[in-house]
Amino acid sequence: MKKLLFVACFICSFFHPVQAQNKLAWKGKKCAVVLTYDDAIDQHLDNAAPLLDSLGLKATFYVTAFSQSVQKRLTDWKKLPLKGHELGNHTLFHPCVGKTPGREWVSNENDLNNYTVQRMENEMRMTNLFLQSLDGKTKRTFAFTCGDMKVADSAFMNGMKKDFVAARAVRNEMHQIAAIDLYNVDCYMVNNNSFEEMKSWVDKATQTNSLLVILFHGVGGGNSLNVTIENHRKILRYIKQKEKEIYVAPMLNVAEHISQWQKANHQ
Template sequence: MKTPLLLLPALLGLGAVAPSQAQTTSVWNNKQCAVVLTYDDAIDGNLDIVVPALDSVKLRGTFYLIGSSPVVAKRLPEWRRAAQRGHELGNHALMHPCDGSLPGRDFVTPDNDLSKYTLYRAVSEVRANNTLLNAIDGKTARTFAYPCGDLTVGGVKFYDQLQNDFVGARGVTSGLQTPAQIDLTNIDAYMINGQSGDYLVDLVKQAQKSHTLLVFLFHGVGGGHGLNVDLKAHRQLLRYLKAQEKNIWVAPMVDVAAKVKASQQTAAGKR
């Protein structure tokens, strides 16, 4: 049977769109989207509340550890066990330096003021933290998270010297992105501080509809940090992710970034 001419534009349009969507979902393990749960600063609540909560629903997250944190030093065996269960121990720098010259940075001390760092010191401290993390989990592939989202030392992007040390780096700019849109040197993330469970779930639904990557940036869960999300809200998010596990790929940042990197390299090779 001949195809009516009026239908040809629609059919051609479908042919143009379908491969793109198929390529995107293949990066997300043939699911609608990818969700990454990240937790910053190596606080007690990560081990006391978050890891058990994730383990209870068999989801895996990324914990960005500050190497100098007392919670790292005092609880090494517990961090090691978390890594053994599939959670990523990410790099949040050795001293968590932030740019004290920026507005609202009264909390920055002279000892960890990134604006007073040399480029060499910034890079060296991140690499020293990688050595520590490797001693804990035995892994060489991991991701980095910029302390305070600060990217530069003296106007120079210090991560440029670290790209071979990591699979990717998480930033603090909110956004949902397709694999092609993602900048692996500064991956978008939604910082959560006091938002409701409905808000968290709605973000996931938006990612499902747009076939994009959604990264959550948590600090305290149920307390323990100035930036915090309510336990009920966090639990509501985990319940939704578990219920939708056939449609949503929930994985540590290192796994998702590796898939994105491979897809971008493949796309670049076809140009």
């Protein structure tokens, strides 16, 4: 009997810290959610930001510095960090690998097949400098355009890690804090999804103590990868209602927290 009790206590002592770590990993909450908006389009200023501000939610806007919206509404983009939102780096010209099915829209000038790693690094650093002129900040996160991570066979982020705290990829996955690669952070991309589908992502993150990064493009238009205004409103309100269980913050804040947690727990 004593032996059985000893074994049971040993098992509990082994698993309890792991369970406790998972439960306490997200500032004492069950999970983390990061709301991200890509490409710097007018609908982010007109449809997304006002709702975020009304709910008191902070998001990351991944800015393509030479987008039409940035060129025409620079003053409006400057206002976002004043409200607590992050301006993330989404390159200068949004280059992607072209000459593949579905990528007919990629011009020769913005085709990563025609880039060098040095050119990519230069444009990323120029975008960081541009964003610093808007918000005065030197810490930044990055989002891979089209999820493309390489120029030819070279992973360009390898030489850029000192320039960024984290980088977001494009895959429908979520992970617990110990398993997150800060330079390859997974996300769930919204592509005309229903509220119920997006809600299931939030519920899964809560149940599994994971990080959920949601990627929006169009919000009520502006991009074929769209979310309706109604479903966008519903999912943000749902996240706000569960804020006692969910750590909601921009990518930079969450990434810094992950980095500190992983170092403290020797990950």
